[in-house]
Structures are given as structure tokens and as C-alpha cells.
Amino acid sequence: MNKILYILLLLVGSLTAQETKMSSAEITSFKSKVKTTASKTKTIANDFTQYKHMDFLSEDIKTSGKMLFKSPNLVKWAYTSPFQYSVIFKEDKLLINDEGKKSDVKIGSSKLFKKLNQLIVNSISGDMFNEAEFIMTFIKTEKYYQVQFVSKDKNLKKYIKQFVLSFDKKKYSVIEVKMVEPSDDYTKIVFKNRKENQPIKDEVFNN
Amino acid sequence: MTQKRHIKFILISLLILLGLSSCTLSTTKDLVETNITKTIFTNPYFSDTTKDYVYKANIEVYGKHLGGLMIIKKTANKHHRVVFATEFGSKILDMELINDTFKINFVLDELNKKIILNTLKKDFKILLQENHSIEKTYSNDGAIVYQSQVDKRTNFFFVNDCSRELKKIVNTSKTKEKVVVTFDTIEKSLAKEVSINHKNIKLKIELRHL
Numbered sequence: 001m002n003k004i005l006y007i008l009l010l011l012v013g014s015l016t017a018q019e020t021k022m023s024s025a026e027i028t029s030f031k032s033k034v035k036t037t038a039s040k041t042k043t044i045a046n047d048f049t050q051y052k053h054m055d056f057l058s059e060d061i062k063t064s065g066k067m068l069f070k071s072p073n074l075v076k077w078a079y080t081s082p083f084q085y086s087v088i089f090k091e092d093k094l095l096i097n098d099e100g101k102k103s104d105v106k107i108g109s110s111k112l113f114k115k116l117n118q119l120i121v122n123s124i125s126g127d128m129f130n131e132a133e134f135i136m137t138f139i140k141t142e143k144y145y146q147v148q149f150v151s152k153d154k155n156l157k158k159y160i161k162q163f164v165l166s167f168d169k170k171k172y173s174v175i176e177v178k179m180v181e182p183s184d185d186y187t188k189i190v191f192k193n194r195k196e197n198q199p200i201k202d203e204v205f206n207n
Numbered sequence: 208m209t210q211k212r213h214i215k216f217i218l219i220s221l222l223i224l225l226g227l228s229s230c231t232l233s234t235t236k237d238l239v240e241t242n243i244t245k246t247i248f249t250n251p252y253f254s255d256t257t258k259d260y261v262y263k264a265n266i267e268v269y270g271k272h273l274g275g276l277m278i279i280k281k282t283a284n285k286h287h288r289v290v291f292a293t294e295f296g297s298k299i300l301d302m303e304l305i306n307d308t309f310k311i312n313f314v315l316d317e318l319n320k321k322i323i324l325n326t327l328k329k330d331f332k333i334l335l336q337e338n339h340s341i342e343k344t345y346s347n348d349g350a351i352v353y354q355s356q357v358d359k360r361t362n363f364f365f366v367n368d369c370s371r372e373l374k375k376i377v378n379t380s381k382t383k384e385k386v387v388v389t390f391d392t393i394e395k396s397l398a399k400e401v402s403i404n405h406k407n408i409k410l411k412i413e414l415r416h417l
Contacts (some may be wrong), residue, residue, distance in 0.1 A: 052296040056280055056288050057259045063294070063417075082417045083263045085274065098265070098274040159297065168274050179296070183313070187296030
């Protein structure tokens with residue numbers, strides 16, 4: 001029994017040890033590589049799985065769908081399971097299709113969406129390391145790079161404690177987004193099957 | 208002359224009848240009171256502490272549509288947690304019903320209005336409170352109806368005679384139906400479709416189990 005405990009402790013120790021902060025030289029290099037990747041990326045088509053974690057629930061709520069991006073700032077989130085729901089971020093509006101019921105929301109009244117969208121779009125355009133807006137922590141592990149963003153905006157902080165973006169270590173593209181609430185409940189979105197620079201028609205971003 | 212008086216009499220009678228009928232509660236109109244066979248009625252839905260009740264919610268309020276996720280969990284005896292969140296998972300409302308009282312953990316500024324919160328609190332009390340003492344029992348075609356008093360309101364629980372499933376809760380004042388909650392597609396104490404329909408305001412909440 002003691003042996004098992006010892007091995008477990010070792011494992012936990014080594015797992016936590018894997019997460020280290022980047023040096024300032026590494027941060028500079030990381031930022032520039034993310035920007036280079038982003039400038040080359042004109043379109044992205046991604047599958048995603050979203051996990052909503054709330055401490056009082058027995059299981060995370062799992063939803064999934066597709067995310068489409070077209071440079072410079074068109075984004076479509078489409079949930080396909082277990083329901084059909086899509087949001088298009090377009091100019092100053094959110095175009096929502098809730099199982100066939102279509103509506104527009106002026107983005108000004110949905111600050112959270114706006115910020116999340118900005119982060120996604122900015123992580124692609126490479127222009128997200130905004131020190132005026134966020135306190136940032138840069139981390140590397142064996143599997144990925146990670147940036148933790150803590151907003152300096154008091155209003156946003158009431159809703160989101162921090163955004164965490166994880167990056168592929170070879171491609172410098174976003175593979176995971178996590179939004180942590182002040183209560184420590186969180187939403188985690190994991191991207192997979194990323195296809196870059198395949199043509200996506202503008203009509204896809206109409207409701 | 209007598210004919211005129213006759214018509215006048217009919218008109219007045221009709222008016223009185225109309226007046227009277229608008230003052231009596233329509234819920235019990237076709238019901239026949241029967242003997243009370245049990246003293247406590249238990250709402251079986253949302254009562255399993257091991258289950259997460261997750262619904263896609265559609266809210267129609269004064270012609271506006273609002274969608275999201277409604278998450279309900281019984282966390283302990285006489286203790287429910289209710290969270291309404293966007294599809295993205297951002298919380299809009301997070302509250303707890305403990306015994307008879309609500310505790311608001313979080314509410315989006317835009318929704319933080321007394322009239323909205325009070326309406327939702329009342330709705331979820333009707334939906335979630337489990338045990339109700341029965342004051343009267345009725346029956347009609349295919350249903351047994353239990354009447355229970357809560358503060359100034361009355362709840363009528365409509366139970367299907369054959370399946371023994373709770374199909375409807377009608378919340379009323381002395382004279383008017385206020386809120387009607389219906390349960391459909393029921394599987395083993397799980398109502399897969401729930402509708403909360405307000406009679407005096409234009410508010411309808413529809414929940415579909417995920």
C-alpha cells in the first residue's frame with residue numbers, strides 16, 4: 001500500500017513539475033510564432049467539444065459542434081449535439097439560430113460573447129497579448145503551451161475569473177479554451193480536426 | 208311591453224351569470240369532489256439526488272425569445288439548485304431553493320430585477336417543492352386532482368388515473384388560474400418535456416431534457 005502511495009505521489013509530483021513558466025525569451029519567441037501562424041491562417045474549420053463543469057453536478061454537461069472562422073473577423077459557432085444552435089459573430093451583431101428560431105442580438109449588450117469572440121479572433125490574428133487589458137501568465141508543459149489571461153476590466157471579472165488558451169506546440173494554434181468563473185466553475189472547449197485555409201463561402205455566415 | 212321586460216330579464220340574468228362565472232375558478236369546474244385517500248402528495252420529478260436534470264430551455268417573454276440551458280439538481284433533502292446558463296455555459300442565473308426560501312448565488316445584472324426574480328422564484332417553487340399536504344381531492348375523466356394550499360395561492364395536481372403520472376400543476380388565486388405547469392414524455396419519474404405557462408403575463412418557459 002505504501003509503495004502505491006509513494007508511486008502516486010511521485011506521479012503527481014512529476015505531473016505538476018511538468019508545468020513550468022516560460023522565460024521572457026521563450027515568451028517573445030512564442031508570441032512571434034503565434035503571430036506568424038495567425039497571419040497565414042485565412043480560414044479555419046474545427047470540430048469542438050464543450051464541457052460545462054459545475055461543482056454541484058455529477059457530470060460535466062457535454063455539447064459539441066463546429067466552429068468556423070474566416071479572416072479577419074467572421075466566426076460561427078454551431079452546436080449540433082445534443083441540440084441545434086448557432087451563433088454568428090458578424091460586425092456589431094450576434095446572429096442566433098436556436099433550433100430554427102432566428103434572432104439578432106446587438107453585440108454591445110452581450111459583453112461576454114464579445115470578449116470571448118475577441119479572444120478567439122485575436123488568438124488567430126495574433127493580436128491578443130494585450131498588456132493593457134490582461135495580466136498574462138505563460139506556461140509550457142510537455143504537451144502544450146498555455147496562456148492564462150486575467151482581465152483588468154472589473155465588469156468582466158465579475159463573470160470570468162480567467163481565460164485560459166492552450167496552444168499546439170508545433171503549429172502554435174489554439175487547441176483549447178477555458179473560461180473560469182469566479183466560483184471556479186468553468187466552460188472548457190476542446191478543438192479537434194482543424195482544417196486551415198480551405199475555402200469557406202461568406203454565405204455560411206448568414207443566418 | 209311584457210316581451211321587452213322578458214328580454215331585459217334574460218339580459219340581466221345573462222350578465223349576472225357571466226359575472227358569476229368570471230368570479231369562480233375554472234380549474235375545478237368539471238371536477239367532482241371525492242373522499243381524501245391520502246394526506247400528502249409528492250411531486251416525483253427533480254427528486255433524485257444522484258441525477259443531473261439538464262434541459263434545453265426556450266423562454267418566450269412578451270414576444271421575445273431567449274434560449275439557454277436549465278440545470279436542476281436536488282443537492283439534499285428540501286434543497287434544490289437551479290442554474291440558467293447560455294448555450295456557451297455562461298451563467299445567467301444561479302439560485303438555490305432551501306426549504307421555503309431562495310438564495311441567489313449569481314444573477315446577470317440585466318436580469319437582476321425584483322419582478323423577474325420573484326416570478327421565477329414562484330415558478331420554481333411550484334415546480335420543485337416535493338411534498339404538499341392535500342386539502343381536497345377531486346376526480347374527472349381520467350384524472351385524480353389533489354388540492355393544496357400554499358400561502359395565498361392554491362395548487363392543483365392533476366394525476367393521470369391509469370399511468371399515475373403527474374401531468375399538470377395548476378397554480379391559482381381564489382378566482383383565477385395564474386400558472387400552469389405541464390409534464391410530458393414521462394419516463395420513470397423523469398419528465399422530458401416541461402412547460403411553465405403564465406396566464407396573467409406573457410411568459411412561457413419550455414424545457415426539453417437533453
